[in-house]
Amino acid sequence: KNQVEQSPQSLIILEGKNCTLQCNYTVSPFSNLRWYKQDTGRGPVSLTIMTFSENTKSNGRYTATLDADTKQSSLHITASQLSDSASYICVVSAGSNYQLIWGAGTKLIIKP
């Protein structure tokens, strides 16, 4: 069964600190892996999309890694800001946009 599991479920860190969120997947076939940021009461917004051949991709203070051999991905946030408080969702595509497997997300809270 295709699955995407994220850890931790929730995380609280102080402003300015770094953090890393984890994503493990069992999806076949694999097309690409995406990370989304979802603010409370808003729709998800894409942070990165990585294909099989990419193992690191950055978007500002966000850096995603992908290990296709172990089927793991991580999202590293550097120098966190209060605006980083959100849910971060890992999504794996098994081909097209109607074959997406969504994780339940990690809820990140940044405290001043």
Added chain:
Amino acid sequence: NAGVTQTPKFRVLKTGQSMTLLCAQDMNHEYMYWYRQDPGMGLRLIHYSVGEGTTAKGEVPDGYNVSRLKKQNFLLGLESAAPSQTSVYFCASSPSSYEQYFGPGTRLTVT
């Protein structure tokens, strides 16, 4: 550009009532999608469309119908609402089978 908009933002229905959720996009995207998001779960695809006049079932289509009469609009209908359909509904669009752009969501409560 407004991007993807959804109407209404909130709605409360009684069991058995019907309603239509409207999604509109001004980016000329071919693909449109309807998802539901429930606490502790990932988004689940209800229906999707790969172009004007076409629709297809997603992972959880039962109890919902859709129509895509115009390229920019994608309607989601509930013919007889049930409490199990209490959820947050998101519409998305994409230019191809790649990056998706999401609307702000509709929070629906069925009592």
